[in-house]
Amino acid sequence: MTNRNKRLFGEIVKDVQNDENSPTQRRTVPSHLLDRTNRLSEINSGDIIEKVHRLVNPEQCRMWEGHNRRYDLLNEQRCDDLIKGFKSQGKQELPAIVRALKDDQNYDYEVICGARRHWTVDWLRNHNYPQFKFLIEVRELTDEEAFRLSDIENRDKEDISDYERALDYKLALERYYKKQKDMAERLVMTETRLSRYLDLASMPQEIVACYADPTHIKISHWVELKKLYQSPKTRGDLMDIASEIAQNQNKAKDESGTIFDSQQVFRQLMKAANQRRRNRTHYLGEYYTSSGNKLLTIQRNGRQGFLIHILANSGADTDEIISVCNQSIREHIKN
Structure with missing residues (x-):
């Protein structure tokens, strides 16, 4: 509201209040005018904040680039509650928060929430x-304010995922904040909780x-998988299994087969990586023939012994087998 309008409303309120002191005037002022005057008085004092909502075509709006939801993953199932609610009410009740765009030939607004x-x-x-039509409320917001508003609106909603929020926080930290501590304070969130989201954003794309x-x-999921990923003993197995699962998932999509849900994927990754680690025999040495075939392995057998395993199908002759056996003994058995 402009200063001129505020002064005008103030004068109107003052005049009406003065008139109320006159019995004659009190009888002649219509009730609807008094209601309107009281409302103007509340607006002028700041007790009421009026907001302008607009109905526009959705084609006039695009998503803000910093929006924390994967718009491309929205579908009828993920929006089923809104579809039913809009049909029941005959309209959209809660306005979306948008910013007006300047110098954009294709869109008039960008959706923040x-x-x-x-x-x-x-x-x-x-x-x-x-x-x-799409009900909107236009606001003037900085990018950082837009990020926080979007986060506050969606933080407690179940339909936005941990991973979506993790990527959003990672991008926000890079763009708007100098330190993780500063970001946590602005979001009214513990550093520990924020760290967990930022950590999730670092999950390898193969997984x-x-x-x-x-x-x-x-x-x-990532809290447990990260342990396997960080260990040199299990990282290779984890990534191999991840590659196999991803291929099977893509094949199932293409052929309309059975797709594993998130819990099944998580259990498969954990089980397979740990199983491979348990099944892998730790060899002290592996030896090959001159043609590249595996000939024998040597491993510890108890605290003071060694076990040499000779592969019968290596293709080596007796002399080569004896020579490689002698080599393995010299390298691993001390006098």
């Missing part, structure tokens, strides 16, 4: 409900690819 609402209205308009839907990745 309300990706699912935008998707739902667009879906309804394309499925026999052309009367629906992310195992999940048919990355929005199903949870912090608890």
Whole structure:
């Protein structure tokens, strides 16, 4: 509200209040005018904040590049509650928060909060409900303010995943904050909790690819998988298994086969990597023939003994076998 309007409203309120002291005037002032005057007085004092909502076509809006939801993963299933609610109410009740765009030839607004609402209205308009429009509230926000507003709105919602939030926090830390501590304070979040999200964002893409839907990745998954990934003894096995699972998932998608859910993927990764580690025999040495075939292995047998295992199908003759056996003994058995 401009200063001029505030002064105008103030004068109106003052005049009406003065008039109320006159019995004659009190009788002649209509009740609806008094109600309006009281409302203007509250607005002028700051007790009421008026917001302007607009109804626009969803085609006029695009997602803000810093939006914390994967718009490309939205579908009828993920927006089912909104679709039913909009149909029941006949309209969108809660406005999306947007910013006005300047010098953009294709769009008028960018959506800060309300990706699912935008998707739902667009879906309804394309499925026999052309009367629906996108309800928006235009605000002036910096990028950092937009990030925090989006985070606050979606933080307690179950339909936005740990992984989506993790990527959002990682990007925000790089763009808006100097230190992780500063970011935690602005978000009113413990550093420990923020660290867990940032850690999840570092999950290797080879493991992310195992999940048919990355929005199903949870912090608890990476807490356990990270232990296998960080250990030199199990990292190779984990990544090998991840590659196999990802290939099977893609094949299942292409052939309309059975796709593993997030918990099944997690259990497979943990079980297979640990099983391979247990099954792998620790050899002190492996020896090969001159043609490259494995000839024998040597491993510890108890505290004071060694076991030499000669492969019968190596293709080596007797002289080569004896020579390699002598070599393994000299290298591992001390006098």
